Amino acid sequence: MASLVLAEHDNAMLKDATHKAVTAAAAISTPVHVLVAGENCEAVAQAAAKIAGVEKALHADAPSLARQLAEPMEALILSLAGAYDAILAPATTTGKNILPRVAASLDTPQVSEILKVVSPDTFEHPIYAGNAIETVQAPAGKIIATVRTAAFGAAAEGGGATLEKITAPADPGLSKFIGEALSKSERPELTSARIVISGGRGLGSAENFKLLDSVADKLHAAVGASRAAVDAGYVPNDYQVGQTGKVVAPDLYIAVGISGAIQHLAGMKDSRKIVAINKDADAPIFQVADYGLVGDLFKSLPELDEELAKRGYK
Amino acid sequence: MKVLVPVKRVIDYNVKVRVKADQSGVDLANVKMSMNPFDEIAVEEAVRLKEKGMATEVVALSIGPHQASETIRTALAMGADRGILVKTDQTVEPLAVAKILKAIVEAERPDLVITGKQAIDDDSNQVGQMLAALLGWPQATFAHSLELAADSAKVAREIDGGLQTVEVKLPAVITTDLRLNEPRYASLPNIMKAKKKSIDEKTAADLGVDIAPRLKVLKVSEPPKRGGGMKVESVGALLDRLKADGVI
Ligand SMILES: Cc1cc2nc3c(=O)[nH]c(=O)nc-3n(C[C@H](O)[C@H](O)[C@H](O)COP(=O)(O)OP(=O)(O)OC[C@H]3O[C@@H](n4cnc5c(N)ncnc54)[C@H](O)[C@@H]3O)c2cc1C
Numbered sequence A: 001m002a003s004l005v006l007a008e009h010d011n012a013m014l015k016d017a018t019h020k021a022v023t024a025a026a027a028i029s030t031p032v033h034v035l036v037a038g039e040n041c042e043a044v045a046q047a048a049a050k051i052a053g054v055e056k057a058l059h060a061d062a063p064s065l066a067r068q069l070a071e072p073m074e075a076l077i078l079s080l081a082g083a084y085d086a087i088l089a090p091a092t093t094t095g096k097n098i099l100p101r102v103a104a105s106l107d108t109p110q111v112s113e114i115l116k117v118v119s120p121d122t123f124e125h126p127i128y129a130g131n132a133i134e135t136v137q138a139p140a141g142k143i144i145a146t147v148r149t150a151a152f153g154a155a156a157e158g159g160g161a162t163l164e165k166i167t168a169p170a171d172p173g174l175s176k177f178i179g180e181a182l183s184k185s186e187r188p189e190l191t192s193a194r195i196v197i198s199g200g201r202g203l204g205s206a207e208n209f210k211l212l213d214s215v216a217d218k219l220h221a222a223v224g225a226s227r228a229a230v231d232a233g234y235v236p237n238d239y240q241v242g243q244t245g246k247v248v249a250p251d252l253y254i255a256v257g258i259s260g261a262i263q264h265l266a267g268m269k270d271s272r273k274i275v276a277i278n279k280d281a282d283a284p285i286f287q288v289a290d291y292g293l294v295g296d297l298f299k300s301l302p303e304l305d306e307e308l309a310k311r312g313y314k
Numbered sequence B: 001m002k003v004l005v006p007v008k009r010v011i012d013y014n015v016k017v018r019v020k021a022d023q024s025g026v027d028l029a030n031v032k033m034s035m036n037p038f039d040e041i042a043v044e045e046a047v048r049l050k051e052k053g054m055a056t057e058v059v060a061l062s063i064g065p066h067q068a069s070e071t072i073r074t075a076l077a078m079g080a081d082r083g084i085l086v087k088t089d090q091t092v093e094p095l096a097v098a099k100i101l102k103a104i105v106e107a108e109r110p111d112l113v114i115t116g117k118q119a120i121d122d123d124s125n126q127v128g129q130m131l132a133a134l135l136g137w138p139q140a141t142f143a144h145s146l147e148l149a150a151d152s153a154k155v156a157r158e159i160d161g162g163l164q165t166v167e168v169k170l171p172a173v174i175t176t177d178l179r180l181n182e183p184r185y186a187s188l189p190n191i192m193k194a195k196k197k198s199i200d201e202k203t204a205a206d207l208g209v210d211i212a213p214r215l216k217v218l219k220v221s222e223p224p225k226r227g228g229g230m231k232v233e234s235v236g237a238l239l240d241r242l243k244a245d246g247v248i
């Protein structure tokens, strides 16, 4: 049959997470269709139709879908489910919110955060904060899974899928969007940045946390944080990297003033190169770091910034 | 208003698990077990609702082996009123957990179910959403703050871009995120008091729920190990290395 991928977007822009989920879907069942649900998101649907390997982009536009709340999204996906033998979503907070509802209504188990498609019904996914990898085989029937985007390459641009408008079922009317407070940043997004620099409790204050900014700007890096830094109010929740925050796998991850708890490592240990700056030579972060700089970050960070400037990074 | 809080007994968050040599699972023998941290947050929130006079009864429920009653006792010591243990020695997948919870909800008729957002052993992040779907209830996942009214709840949710606030009609399922509250430690008098609270014991069969696993675990393996790293002496040396590696 076919597989359906839930597109990640904000009504204006299609996110790269979609392209990665498409790669996973293509290994499970083809053709691949992408569902773009939202309000006034025509441009997103057109972008989805350009992902290579996608046969059809389904576009559902309705005020009730504007925020992709779980209840109307469940109703929409259930109205389409019959035609698919796999339904996937990127493991973002949107996908994680919606997909288990769909799975339960279809009486189908969900496999969370697949890392690898071993065969169309068999997947690897992390358990215990990534300290173990479980290989599971789904029963006959539909495959329902969220996709760890850091583990898959993005499907290329350049496809020519057909665009089909579909009608959303009536809003179940159980929930209502009230408002949002989104972090604004000119920097690349954490989950798709090539370089990430993260700060921990060692930064000591929201004011000090800004020391990371200048280095981040020079390296065009995204800025992340440990849970302790978020809990202490240095930065908002969406900066958190880890088992229960965002999972990143950039080319370069720089951990500053972060001890390296299991839960933090779970979110970054698949980065290509890891740098740790910490004054405690025994900090566990050094066990996963390719390059460790033992020292006071309040000395090393300004030095790093200066040295980058000297070498022409702006 | 009655609040139901499912609490899972899991490996303590400080323990680094080891994969068994035969790849059949992880080694849980003689490992410290605790209440799932997100469920502690859920219990705390429910108890606070009771202290504010908004909830009348808090029921803690666990699905698991005999020892899961200790996890329920912890919830009772934090302030929950009574417990229910659905006893099984089997692994219970999220969908089956949700089905058991549905059966309990139908018998207990709570107005609110507060679950953790994820169990730190299976890391599934599924049960709350599945339960809401099976009941046809709304959900507010990854709760950062909660404002409860008589027939609705306003919940700020931790999402990838920041915070999103939704209002859900009651009854509803709420799942907790880390910043919702800081769970209390149970005091000694409350631990003593908890010993007198009742824990009702049931089985999945009593509830008419089939909990046979649907997913087949083929193996559990160790994640790839990172090669040993090195210490660098200076920022300059560090940048030289990164440049040579082609990452900056
Ligand atoms: C259920 C649960 C989920 C969790 N999820 C996550 C998660 O998703 N992400 C996450 O990160 N954590 C998570 N945690 C928390 C985790 O266990 C750790 O508490 C947290 O990662 C610690 O953050 P930290 O390294 O910034 O702080 P600390 O452990 O306090 O480390 C601070 C480090 O800074 C160093 N330092 C201090 N001053 C300086 C200085 N001047 N110069 C250089 N170095 C300095 C210290 O040597 C130390 O190593 C979770 C915990 C639980 C229970």
Ligand SMILES: Nc1ncnc2c1ncn2[C@@H]1O[C@H](COP(=O)(O)O)[C@@H](O)[C@H]1O
Residues within 6 Å of the ligand: B006, B007, B008, B009, B036, B038, B039, B061, B062, B063, B064, B092, B094, B097, B114, B115, B116, B117, B118, B119, B120, B122, B123, B124, B125, B126, B127, B128
């Ligand atoms: N065996 C269980 N007993 C009680 N509650 C559970 C159990 N398994 C999961 N839960 C609840 O469901 C939440 C999410 O679990 P999961 O979907 O497995 O990550 C947990 O935080 C608990 O609140």
